[in-house]
Structure formats: C-alpha cells, structure tokens
Amino acid sequence: MTSTFQDQMSIVSRLTPQRTLNAAKVWTSYWISRMSGSPLHHGLPISISIEPTTSCNLRCPECPSGLRSFTRPIGMLKTDLFNNVIDQLASTLSYLTFYFQGEPYLNPKFLEMVQYASRKGIYTATSTNGHYLNDENAKNTITSGLDRLIISIDGTSQETYESYRIGGRIDKVIEGTKNILRWRKELKSKTPHVVFQFLVVRPNEHQVPEVYKLANDLGVDRVALKTAQIYDYQKGSDLIPSLDKYSRYQRDANGIYSIKNELLNHCWKMWHSCVITWDGKVVPCCFDKDAHHVMGDLSDQTFEEIWSSDAYREFRSCLLRSRSEIEMCKNCTEGTKVWA
Numbered sequence: 001m002t003s004t005f006q007d008q009m010s011i012v013s014r015l016t017p018q019r020t021l022n023a024a025k026v027w028t029s030y031w032i033s034r035m036s037g038s039p040l041h042h043g044l045p046i047s048i049s050i051e052p053t054t055s056c057n058l059r060c061p062e063c064p065s066g067l068r069s070f071t072r073p074i075g076m077l078k079t080d081l082f083n084n085v086i087d088q089l090a091s092t093l094s095y096l097t098f099y100f101q102g103e104p105y106l107n108p109k110f111l112e113m114v115q116y117a118s119r120k121g122i123y124t125a126t127s128t129n130g131h132y133l134n135d136e137n138a139k140n141t142i143t144s145g146l147d148r149l150i151i152s153i154d155g156t157s158q159e160t161y162e163s164y165r166i167g168g169r170i171d172k173v174i175e176g177t178k179n180i181l182r183w184r185k186e187l188k189s190k191t192p193h194v195v196f197q198f199l200v201v202r203p204n205e206h207q208v209p210e211v212y213k214l215a216n217d218l219g220v221d222r223v224a225l226k227t228a229q230i231y232d233y234q235k236g237s238d239l240i241p242s243l244d245k246y247s248r249y250q251r252d253a254n255g256i257y258s259i260k261n262e263l264l265n266h267c268w269k270m271w272h273s274c275v276i277t278w279d280g281k282v283v284p285c286c287f288d289k290d291a292h293h294v295m296g297d298l299s300d301q302t303f304e305e306i307w308s309s310d311a312y313r314e315f316r317s318c319l320l321r322s323r324s325e326i327e328m329c330k331n332c333t334e335g336t337k338v339w340a
Contacts, residue, residue, distance in 0.1 A: 004222055007193040010147055014094055014123050022046065022092040023272075030271035037265075039316035044307060046272045047095035049286060050085065052077050052107040053278055058129055059166040062230060062239065064289050065101045072291045076106075077278040081298065082113045085276060088303045090120040098126040100275050101289060105132035111144040118145030127152065127197065129168060133176025139183045141192065149192040150224070151177055154199045156210040163203040164239070174218070181219050195222045200246040201239040208246075229331060233257050259331060263323050267332075270316050274307070282306045284315060287328040 015023075025043030033040045054074045056065035064070050086093075096117050104110050104126050117124050125148035133141070133151075141149065153173050155161030161170040180194060196215045200208065208225065215223045227248045230237045234256050241247045249257045269285045276282055280298035283291050293315060296306030306312065315326075323329045 004193075006190060007148065007221070010191070010193075011095065011123050014121055016091075016121070018091050019046075019094050023094065026272050030268060033271070033316070033320060034266045037320050039313055039320060041271060041308070041313070041316065044089060044092045044304065045274055046093070047097065048085075048089070048093065048274055048276060049097040049100050050077065050082065050276045051100035051102065051278045052098055052104040052110045052113070052126075053102040055106045056101075056103045056129075057106070057131055058103075058168050060164055061166065062228060063101070065103075070101075070290060072277070072281075073279060075278050077109075077113070079109050079113060079116075081280050083116060085298060085303060086117055086120060086122070090117075090122060093122055095123045096125070098124065100277065100286060102278075103129055103132070105137060111137070111140045111146075114141075114144040114146050118147075123147050126150065129165065130173035130176045131168065133179050135179055135183075138176065138179035139187075141180060142183045142187050142189050146192045148195065149180060150195045150197050151180075151220075152197050152199065153177075153211065153214075154201070155204045156207045156214050160204045160207055164199065164201055174214075177218055177220065193222070194220050195224050196220050197224050197226055199226050199228050200241055200243075201228050202241050203239070205241045205243055205246055231331070233259070233331070261332075263329065263332075265320055265323050267319055267323070267329075270319055284312075285328075287332050292328065293326075 022043045023046050026046055029040045029042045053076045054065055054070060098104050098110065098114060105128055114124050124146050126146065127150040130151045130153065151173065152165070154164045155170060158170045162168055177194070196211060198208065198211045212223050225246065227246055228239055230239060230249065233240070233249050236251070236257050240249055240257070248259055250260050251257050274282055274284060275286055275288070276298065277291055281291050282295045282298065284293055284295065295312045295315065296309055298306070318325055319329070
C-alpha cells in the first residue's frame, strides 16, 4: 500500500527550479494583490484542470453531466489540443487534474494523454466513478504513470450508493478498485495513490464508518470525506446532511439555508489555477461548470495570451472588489472546509 507521505513526496519531487520559481511568483503576486486590492499577476498556473469529456454514464442529481443540463456543447478532448496545452505549460506546471465534468474513462484517448503529461514530469490526477476500471483499463492506468486516482464511492450498499449515484452499481466500483490494486501490486508500481472519495449526503452519512472499513479491507490508500455542493440550497434539500460537520450550509433563524463561509473578496484559485474545457475554453475555476466566464479560447490563442489578457485581469479585479457580484462565487467554498 502506498502511503500519503509517499504521495506527497511524489508531488514535491516534480518541483524543478523553474517550477519552484514560477510558484513563488504566483504566490507573491497573489498576496500583493490581496493586500493592495489591485490585481497583479506574475507567472503561469501552478496547477490546471482539463476536461477529458462532458459525457457520463450516471445521472447524479447535483451534477450538470448527470442531469444532462449543459448549455455548452458535449464532446471529447482531442489529443492534439491537449498536447499543445501541455507543451506550452510543462516547464512551469506542477499539478494536472484530468477532470472537470463527465467521466474521464469515456474518452478513449484519456490514458494516452495521462502518459504524455507524466513523461513531462507533471504530477497527474483524475477522478472517476469507477465503472470503467476493467482489467485492461486498470493495467493501462498503472502503466500510464497516473499519480493519483480518486474513486467516487458514495455508499457501501447498493441501495445507499444508487440513491445518489443514479444508474450506478457498487459492485462494479469495488471490482474496479480491486483491479487497480492488483495490477499496481503485480507491476510493482508505487502509483497511483488510490483514494476513496465519499461525498457525504443525508442518505449515506450513516455509512461513514463503513467506508473506512471497506477501504481498509481492500487496501485503498486513503478515504476522503467531501461535503456536497447543493445548487438550490436556500430552501434546504434532502441531500443536506443532518450532521452539521458534513454540510457546507447552515440553517439560519429565518429557516433559510446559507453557505457557512464568508464571501471574502479574494480567491487563491484565480492566481494559481484554472480549468480548460474539452473544446479549449479557459474558465476561471471548477465552479463555472457551464463556462459562463470564458477568458479565452486555445484554438486561436496561446495560453499565456489568455492568462495575461484584459478579460482575466478584469475578472480578478472584480473579484477583489466584490466577489458577491459574480454569481458562481455565491456558492463557492473558498474559506470553507470541504474535505475531512
């Protein structure tokens, strides 16, 4: 079993002098901007998320992919677009997440793209619902060099699991997990670091102790409990946990629910990371699920042109001035504990 310490050391080991200098520039410019209230930005992103696809096999109730509710196009990330992005950013990029919306393993070129980024010395991670981790995909996941594999397992019984992961099968997730761990052992690989992600909602909160036991029995490296984002949370939801420590929201005296954190006028994400959609649109963060705030298009702009553009500068300026002016920020967890 690979340890959390080994995983952390794997991230640190990717820090070349150029990546370290870039991170220092980004961190410094963020704090100067936060203190001055004026957007200053030096350097390129430390981490990015890129979307292999918007397609998904499940119909989870608080997910645009699951609800089939996108207004933006559905599609698959192409390798030439991906390779172009990585070639532009590899020297300064430390961390790459293959996820935004959708199920990454539905993209037939997904693991080839992981391998391409891994060969550039970038730490790679993805999040999957675990239904496509058959024997072949499991072996190819190990050989791709993927560093972290997050497997969503939001229940320990079929009844509980499918109450949120609609259309899913818990036995497929467990079988896929076993395939990954078996191939990791057979190939004598230290990666990927396998994480069970348990999205805590009211129907499954009673199974939190059980998911730790299941992970231990299987040999999973870590369990991460995650609070759930609810879109129309003000009037409450059957998904909001009864246990307050697992909820992003609190019920006020008037019976209306509100997000726990204050809407402070700063955001580290806007300085160190961004999201790239499957068709090459650059958006500020993972809360912009329908790509309402497109900062630029990589089909006809370089990444650096977009990152340093007037549009991005104005967005950062608006955020420093008043985050409440930006609709997607109103349900943001910046400043809230999301993981347990």
